[in-house]
Amino acid sequence: MAIRKPAEISNVSKDELLGYYRDMLLIRRFEEKAGQLYGMGLIGGFCHLYIGQEAVVVGLEAAAKEGDKRVTSYRDHGHMLACGMTANGVMAELTGRTGGYSKGKGGSMHMFSKEKHFYGGHGIVGAQVPIGAGLSFADKYLGNDNVTFAYFGDGAANQGQVYETYNMAQLWNLPVVFVIENNQYAMGTSVKRSTKSPSLWERGAAYGIKGEKVDGMDVLAVKAAGEKAVAACRAGEGPYILEMDTYRYRGHSMSDPAKYRSRDEVEKMRSEKDAIEHVRDLLLTGGHATDEDLKAIDKDIKAVVNESAEFAKESPEPDLSELWTDIYA
Amino acid sequence: MATQVLMPALSPTMEEGTLAKWLVKEGDTVKSGQILAEIETDKATMEFEAVDEGIIGKLLIAEGTSGVKVNTPIAVLVEEGESVGDVAAEAPKAKEEAPATPHMDVPAATVPGAPMAGKRDTSPDWPEGTEMKTMTVREALREAMAEEMRGNDRVFLMGEEVGEYQGAYKISQGLLDEFGPKRVVDTPITEHGFAGIAVGAAFGGLNPIVEFMTFNFAMQAIDQIINSAAKTLYMSGGQMGCPIVFRGPNGAAARVGAQHSQDYAAWYAQIPGLKVVMPYSAADAKGLLKQAIRDPNPVIFLENEIMYGRSFEVPVLDDFTIPFGKARIWREGKDVTIVSFGIGMTYALEAAEKLAEEGIEAEVIDLRTLRPIDYETVLESVKKTNRCVTVEEGFPVGSIGNHISATIMQQAFDYLDAPVINLAGKDVPMPYAANLEKLALVTTAEVIEAVKSVCYR
Known part of the structure; x- marks a missing residue:
């Protein structure tokens, strides 16, 4: 994990910083609440929390424009909140209720929003990568300047279909940003135990794809890299790879005891690299906000999250007839 | 206000566990994310984190206690100023949030793939007296694709050797000349990847026709066909359809050995969300392929190499399709x-x-x-x-x-x-x-x- 460089914040406005703070905090508080509801048995099955990685999606969303698309794996709650999907709709899907984005039929790993150009929510590691390239294929075919963000983890980075996709994306000059969220662990296997490649983004060079490594705990660095990647895509220069150096604080899923790393390692990350604390420091030391201002934001976010939990408990389970709907269009 | 900390469910199947160790004591101030306790589930020892900030008012379950049911209060968190006495007054009670298991009282007849009492469609496939011409299955398939590509500019063909080579089995002969490389896309030999890209393109608003050189090679791509193409409409609560056709020769050709000679009809027919077509005659190949390209769902279109060269009578009509589900x-x-x-x-x-x-x-x-x-x-x-x-x-x-x-x-x-x-x-x-x-x-x-x-x- 790279040491964080002093942020160039001279050109970052107060509103922008407050926006990042708010967006990242929403994801964190939402995920903590999801963990709590899981503990109460209100959320079932698999539930993969995004806590620790918030700067990645919030920074990249800041580099996106209306019409851009995104697709990701099963660790998807943060992506949905960051692109403007409602906390209520996401939480109600987690509890399997009719108010959820998939009417309760998708669950934590499978949510979609055409309106927000969010294309899932995919449970097979790596499968979303060609799908993301396909979305960008459609945009190029239709002749617009939209870009697709195809997110995947360090684990998926060893899947064959990722490289099949790299090859075609560069061959066909597709406007897709491949975002490798390297959170250091593929479930319980550290990157060091799964590959001898020194870096994941450099593998793109074999196909002629440009890329770079980014401090994924620094939302400003993420945004800057995202803008560069998106500009290259819109200029017709083909795909771009961003390897986000990030860290997940929680286990792989709710049922992961996380014995593959030390408590000290996690604590060190939280205390030294936390993305939300970083922006909080920038806001306070830059004189952009007071402790009281930030407390007020915390309170607002808490209210949004608590309301989503209430909504997710109150929303009814899908009607039994829903078993047989949406199989065919 | 005091809040109860409940025994958490830490796996999809956990119903009770052992409170192995408390890592906090009464009177401690805790932050959200701080580890409160170690809990043994049926599978592992898990760390249990605080969700809210506060002061540990009381530990209700002693460490070492086994058989603690999920959702039993195990501690009480108070805010600054509240006393433990206030807490004792609020008798903690276990919440029973038993998930309702719905009865399966929907009649089996509503299963899309199951036998249904329906009306038979006995209408003729084309009007009596229609002029007919002799055509091979190969020509019929080509005509179907060309007609649909003329009618809808979002329809495109992708696959190995479909363009410059004019098709491994010459099904796409001439299509590159008529429609150009934007709509007749030669791919590298990379079935898993291009099937996934085509699925993404369908999600993105296009109508891809994916040609597999043979369906044997589609096994490389079957995850994208089933998990991504067939299931997404359902998983998205009806939002995200996948209008795509996967087509190519299926079944045994002649003397090509075990890896190139398998009929996948029963495999694909098992999957809800897919439609599966396997034509015999040239007229059916044409009418059903046109229907498949127009269908808003993923369609598996199983052809046969031996049948490609066989000739049948095909109606001479500007536009004719054959509905699915009509024998x-x-x-x-x-x-x-x-x-x-x-x-x-x-x-x-x-x-x-x-x-x-x-x-x-x-x-x-x-x-x-x-x-x-x-x-x-x-x-x-x-x-x-x-x-x-x-x-x-x-x-x-x-x-x-x-x-x-x-x-x-x-x-x-x-x-x-x-x-x-x-x-x-x-x-x-x-x-x-x-x-x-x-x-x-x-x-x-x-x-x-x-x-x-x-x-x-």
């Missing part, structure tokens, strides 16, 4: 029903000719689509003939014929005068040697023998 009766008969599809129809029809010479009148039904299946036409026929033989080229275990037999047993048991016989390929990988290959495939002679057997002749 075709090729020959009417009163003595036995032969149900087949795809190349199996060759053996079924040949057998029926020969049987007629011996005085056995077979009714021959071409299913044409395997999802949906036209059960009604089969059942009506069996109720008339009281006997049935199914013919297909795929492996025998879990075959389409097995499924048809089960349906007949459930819906027309009392009409049967003999057990249904399922003819299929033999239960062996396809051998290369000419004599063994012949033995592995279903034959006209086997159909004749089976029909005589069910007719007790």
Whole structure:
């Protein structure tokens, strides 16, 4: 994990910083609440929390424009909140209720929003990568300047279909940003135990794809890299790879005891690299906000999250007839 | 306000656990994310984190306690200023949030793939007196694609050798010249990748036709076909459809060995969310492929290399399609029903000719689509003939014929005068040697023998 460089914040406005703070905090508080509801048995099955990685999606969303698309794996709650999907709709899907984005039929790993150009929510590691390239294929075919963000983890980075996709994306000059969220662990296997490649983004060079490594705990660095990647895509220069150096604080899923790393390692990350604390420091030391201002934001976010939990408990389970709907269009 | 900390469920199956160790004590101030306790589940020892900030008012369950049910209060968190006394006044009570298990009281008849009592579509496929012309299956498939590409500029073809090479089996011959490389896309040899890209393109608003050089190679891509294309509409609560056609030759060609000779009809027909088509004649190949390209769902279109060069009469119409789920009766008969599809129809029809010479009148039904299946036409026929033989080229275990037999047993048991016989390929990988290959495939002679057997002749 790279040491964080002093942020160039001279050109970052107060509103922008407050926006990042708010967006990242929403994801964190939402995920903590999801963990709590899981503990109460209100959320079932698999539930993969995004806590620790918030700067990645919030920074990249800041580099996106209306019409851009995104697709990701099963660790998807943060992506949905960051692109403007409602906390209520996401939480109600987690509890399997009719108010959820998939009417309760998708669950934590499978949510979609055409309106927000969010294309899932995919449970097979790596499968979303060609799908993301396909979305960008459609945009190029239709002749617009939209870009697709195809997110995947360090684990998926060893899947064959990722490289099949790299090859075609560069061959066909597709406007897709491949975002490798390297959170250091593929479930319980550290990157060091799964590959001898020194870096994941450099593998793109074999196909002629440009890329770079980014401090994924620094939302400003993420945004800057995202803008560069998106500009290259819109200029017709083909795909771009961003390897986000990030860290997940929680286990792989709710049922992961996380014995593959030390408590000290996690604590060190939280205390030294936390993305939300970083922006909080920038806001306070830059004189952009007071402790009281930030407390007020915390309170607002808490209210949004608590309301989503209430909504997710109150929303009814899908009607039994829903078993047989949406199989065919 | 004091809040209860409840015993958490830490895996999809956990109902109770052991509170192994407290890592905080009464009076401690805790932050959200701080580890409160270690809890042993049936699988592992897990760390349990605080969700809210506060002060540990009281630990309700001593460490070392086993069999603590999920959702039992294990501690109380208070805010600054609150005393433990306030907490004691609020008697903690375990919340019972038993998830409701819904009764499966939906009738099985609403299963999309299950037998349904419906009205048979007995209308002719094209108007009587329509001019006909002779055409190969290959030409019919090409015409279908070309016509649909002319009619909808979001339809494009992608696959190996579909463009400059003019198609490995020449199905796409001439399409690159007419539509250009934007719409006739040559891919590298990378089935998993391009199938996924095509699925993404369909989510993104296009209508891809993916040609697999053979369906054997689609096994590299089957995750994208089933997990991504077939299931996403359901998983998205109806938001995200996948209008795509996967097509190419399927089943045995001749002397190409085990890895290039498999019929996947039964595999794909098992999947809700897919539609599965397997035409026999050129007219059906054309009408069904046009229908497949227009369908808003993922369609598996199973062709056959041996059939590509065969000629049939095709109606001369500007635009004709054949609906899915409508079987075709090729020959009417009163003595036995032969149900087949795809190349199996060759053996079924040949057998029926020969049987007629011996005085056995077979009714021959071409299913044409395997999802949906036209059960009604089969059942009506069996109720008339009281006997049935199914013919297909795929492996025998879990075959389409097995499924048809089960349906007949459930819906027309009392009409049967003999057990249904399922003819299929033999239960062996396809051998290369000419004599063994012949033995592995279903034959006209086997159909004749089976029909005589069910007719007790």
